[in-house]
Amino acid sequence: MGKLNSGVPEGELKNKWVNYKDNIDLVNPANKRNIDVIVVGTGLAGGSASATLAELGYNVKTFCYQDSPRRAHSIAAQGGINAAKNYQGDGDSTYRLFYDTIKGGDYRSREANVYRLAEVSTNIIDQCVAQGVPFARDYGGLLDNRSFGGVLVSRTFYAKGQTGQQLLLGAYSAMNRQIARGKIKMYNRHEMLDVVVVDGKARGIIARNLTTGEIERHSAHAVVLASGGYGNVYFLSTNAMGSNVTAAWKAHKKGAYFANPCYTQIHPTCIPRSGEYQSKLTLMSESLRNDGRIWVPKKKEDVEALRNGTLKAINIKEEDRDYYLERRYPAFGNLVPRDVASRAAKERCDAGFGVNQTGEAVFLDFSSAIMRYGKEQALLKGLDENDASLVKKLGQDIVKAKYGNLFQMYEKIVDENPYETPMMIYPAVHYTMGGIWVDYNLMTSVPGLYAIGEANFSDHGANRLGASALMQGLADGYFVLPYTIGDYLSDDIRTGPISTDTKEFDEAEQQVKEQLNNLVNNKGKHSVDYYHKKLGKIMWDECGMARTEEGLKKAIQDIKSLRDDFWKNVNVPGGINEMNKELEKAGRVADFLELGELFAKDALERNESCGGHFREEYATPEGEAKRNDKDYTYVAAWEYKGEPADAVLHKEELNFENIEVKERSYK
Amino acid sequence: MSKSSFYTSVGYKILMALSGLFLMVFLVQHLTINMLSVISPDTFNEASHFMGTNPLVQFLLQPVLMFAVIFHFVMGFVLELKNRNARSVDYAFKNPSTSSSWMSRNMIISGLTVLAFLVLHFVDFWIPEINTKYVLGDMTGLMADGNYRYFHELRHEFQSLPRVIAYVVAFIFLALHLQHGFKSSFQSVGLTNGNKRLALLKFGNLFAIVVPLGFVVVALFHFLTQSH
């Protein structure tokens, strides 16, 4: 086990980033024109980084597997983006955002990175408004804010339930400006299949043109991975169907350490699954918990009646309902952080109180909110507040104005009217806090290889707070990476163009082609999805919301044998030199089958419960997560050594000098 | 408008709309005079004589009208062809009525029908008119008996049943054309928004019925009030 150097600059927390920026090496504008940078992924991080790097003068080549950069999955983020603007005057500050993020991450993130994130958060909002992002405004024409889980201020900026879309389109428009100038060369429908390392530095990638199947070599002076998270290792998640770990995993195999793979966020408010054919899970914004109350019946017989359809939720009496979040966490109630809310739902369902056929659903009920808003409206409008049907109508209008698009989405999927009957929700895999290890510069353990956004591990510790992913992606891409990468590239001003005609490129391309050939020539019995679903089940059962030593050991064995079976029996129809969607999936699932094992190994190694990682052995008597700060206040960064089982652990100790490490309580 | 942007789809669309709006104004004017023939033959004759002999109308408005008609039709054809070419492989199964009206999709059919009628109309009224005035040089507008000829000629045209049927059919198609054309021209020049658009839509539907109906009423009135 080695020690890792995070490269955090000396000095007072508040001044680190400012001093650091003042002292790093810069590349002069004329020299930037001679330097190429590859960016993989066009979500908030990749899109904003591409645009900014191009604007600075670098030659940027950007890759995405979708047919347009605008479709990256950041687009699906709903709720909002945090920033310490304190426009509401409710006592917010850079320090408070920093504090909430560290606490929300269960004291498993790097102080300096998180402080920097909080520091640049305000610039993001200024930048986005200047770009024409239509954030929600109040009647005075100023920006509006809402509140999210795990915090006590209103610092979340939003654009209805489509904040991610609006921010991504902002980054996409900034990219378009640079594409028009010829500073970004955009490669749509291209998938990165390997990193090329020359003399210990990342110097290019191998990519497959997904339209023609052609294998291409691309060189650059630095490579930036912005390829998102790996939630799809669970098969069912709220990620897009194409979201994958391949870019990150190939980088890992080329020497980039993979950090904290077991930190996964399971989002509490998703639509429950309905059948075997299900391909993905749909999330509904956390903002629903501002007004919705979560409950299950108190009595088992009511649960039975609900399941066999003889009882309707609305007919269960108030005193027979168990509002378990309000019961267990009176201070934060329904607005506890995501990990806490998810585990609480699982606890009730495991105890047999799940309210649908599969036993995996709880109610999210707006009837109280509808009546509360309705009464308020009746008073405001001078109407009869005792007229129940009028009050209900008025209340429904308010709820519709606030959450209309989410309610409509629910109705389209489930075919039930959520204004009349409580919604059913269940947790689903949503975000991965773990990812490629990076230092303060966002550089991985491979020089010249950077990782930003969800692809890296850095800012959210063991649990991410709502509306912070958008903040991190844009902070990395617009305001952090463009500075820090200059420090590295300043050594490359005399390097000249990187040739793709070298043995390193030959070898990498050869390996990629071999794997593709193996997949299409295998002609086995089972489809790619067959394996992906099996892997997903193992991950969900053993590495999901609650993990045990025994289960994790079993998972490691099961994943390994599933992987062996995959390489023997997978069936990938079609050829290599054509558009082949099954082949794309096969490559991604092959990497998930390796990552899954490392994931379980990491979870097994971490003998504590923190944030999204909950080990049943390490819990308080009330069932709350129990951290072990003495032994586990570190980042677990894994080095690839041939098989996931052989991965070597490197520890980066985490020091908290500006915040008191406490039990994370929301009671 | 600068030359380069004139040759864009939006530029064409605006010109289509402007020529269409002009033609609609002309229709209203035409209908007003036609209506006079029902109310008072004398007023009709006087108005017709004025329109037929006033130099401003004859040498300025008439050429503008001719140009608008020709432009509207030629441009309509060109755009229709261009639009058809924008999708060279068509769908195997189409269900367009779920999202748009027949009228809006078939302006070319209603337009062609109206064009065919215009040809007939030219042969019936306009060519003899030009012949009388500019070839024979008779600018008096009088018949041998000393009365104005306009009302008499009008009555004469509406004697024949087939002609009246053709006339009525053409105006039904004009109604269909206007049903879409009216609101479409306002949309094309950007004069519609939200509630204004809905109000215009209602008014447009009314316009599309009232104006053609007016012409039909005139035709039927004259057909029914004379012996055959």
Add this chain to the structure above:
Amino acid sequence: MNLKLKIWRQKDANDKGSMVDYDIQNVSEHMSFLEMLDVLNEELIEKGDDPVAFDHDCREGICGMCSLYINGEAHGPDRMVTTCQLHMRKFKDGDTIYIEPFRANAFPVVKDLVVDRSSFDRIQHAGGYISVNTSGNTQDANAIPIPKDDADLAFDAATCIGCGACVASCKNSSAMLFVSAKVSQFALLPQGQVEAKDRVTNMVNKMDEEGFGNCTNTGACEVQCPKGISLDNISRMNREFLSANLKKS
């Protein structure tokens, strides 16, 4: 339920392509349309046939990648949904369903139901942005108040997902709704005013160059748009275009 599917199959961009019949059994009404196609593909793979290629990604109606023309309608018979949000409960046992790619010369077919919509990207390159540096050193976000109504309208226009349903459902393959949504978003905001004239002219020119047809105001795009983008945007763009060019000359 059991269904008969008629699906457009085309090996690659150069292949002629044709409609091919498939039968599918035991479709659950709770499936999404794409999950139904997943099941069909699993069966095809089992039989050793080539699965049907179609674009899809987020499967929650926001990425704009899915694109099918189902029974003569873009994104199928339901309203305000993308194909991935269309559920099989909209169909009946025994139905025949035609599944075709979005068709327009500006959207050439790549394979089966997959089309190339990069023409949309190129229109955006022509002016779909505000020229502001990404340095973050702009003025404070609250420096310019924007009336809520304008901000809301700009947002409504900005919710376009760029799926191309407007083009697919337009009898003229016109991209006016798409282009006007972007033009409107910026035209409604003070930040967008500076470049407004060039933006509308350049984007319209690019749209024509890409081979989209002309708008004849049939309104089919608005009906079929999964995000309900309003025709008001087209009107606004026409107005912007007119005023930009009248002022310019």
